[in-house]
Amino acid sequence: MRSGVLFDLDGTLVDTNYLHTLAWSRALRDAGEWAPMHAIHRAVGMGADQMLPHLIGRVDQDIADRRAVHYATLLDDIRPFPGAADLVQACSSAGLATVLATSSPADEVDVCLERLGIRAILDGVITADDVETSKPEPDVLQVAFERAGIDPARCLLIGDSRWDIEAATRAGVGCVALECGGTSRDELERAGALVVHRDAGDLLACWRSSPLGDLTGR
Numbered sequence: 001m002r003s004g005v006l007f008d009l010d011g012t013l014v015d016t017n018y019l020h021t022l023a024w025s026r027a028l029r030d031a032g033e034w035a036p037m038h039a040i041h042r043a044v045g046m047g048a049d050q051m052l053p054h055l056i057g058r059v060d061q062d063i064a065d066r067r068a069v070h071y072a073t074l075l076d077d078i079r080p081f082p083g084a085a086d087l088v089q090a091c092s093s094a095g096l097a098t099v100l101a102t103s104s105p106a107d108e109v110d111v112c113l114e115r116l117g118i119r120a121i122l123d124g125v126i127t128a129d130d131v132e133t134s135k136p137e138p139d140v141l142q143v144a145f146e147r148a149g150i151d152p153a154r155c156l157l158i159g160d161s162r163w164d165i166e167a168a169t170r171a172g173v174g175c176v177a178l179e180c181g182g183t184s185r186d187e188l189e190r191a192g193a194l195v196v197h198r199d200a201g202d203l204l205a206c207w208r209s210s211p212l213g214d215l216t217g218r
Helices: 017-030 037-043 048-056 061-072 084-093 106-116 139-148 162-171 185-191 200-205 211-216
Strands: 002-007 097-101 124-126 150-159 174-178 195-197
Touching (some): 002 211, 017 037, 084 097, 097 150, 124 139, 150 162, 150 211, 162 174, 185 195
16 A cells, blocks of 8 residues: 555646636526525535535536536636646655546546646546545545555645545545635635645645655655
8 A cells, every 4th residue: 555645636736716617607507597606616626416416406417517518618728736747746756646536527637637747647537437426525535545555544635625625534634725726724724624835836845844745754
């Protein structure tokens, strides 16, 4: 069993949380539903199976499908956060298993991985297509443990939302949180993050003195 780091994607490695917010808002409008954008943004990090009951009280596959259509029109706006790819590379170079563990569907993940240029250094990519239930349930993380041979006792999740922190807690691992997804440091700390950094570049600058350093013996 290996030591490892699980990486969330949206809002953690790529600047897409507000793109998802806009896509969901448009999909809800198409169906005659509405939720304020601030509420949608705060729910980003969940998959459709969790987000729609959270926002409108039910699962609606038509709305989920429309969200995908609207999101596809925004793909050109996807940008990696500064230092994101370098952080993944640093963890891999330090001998840690590096796995992407996201609630996004595989086809959208592929676009982000192309922009990041990190596919070759990842030990696994776990998406919404691999599990029945998305974050904040721990399924995505547990599949990542199994496929990459990671010891949960020697693992961290890097994420940006309270849903990441809740999933990590349920899976028995700590979460290092980043503010770049749009959730405040205060809320992330209150949700149970081990430590909060501004973004991936900020974490990379001091990662050996962070909980990541504990996994490698610094």
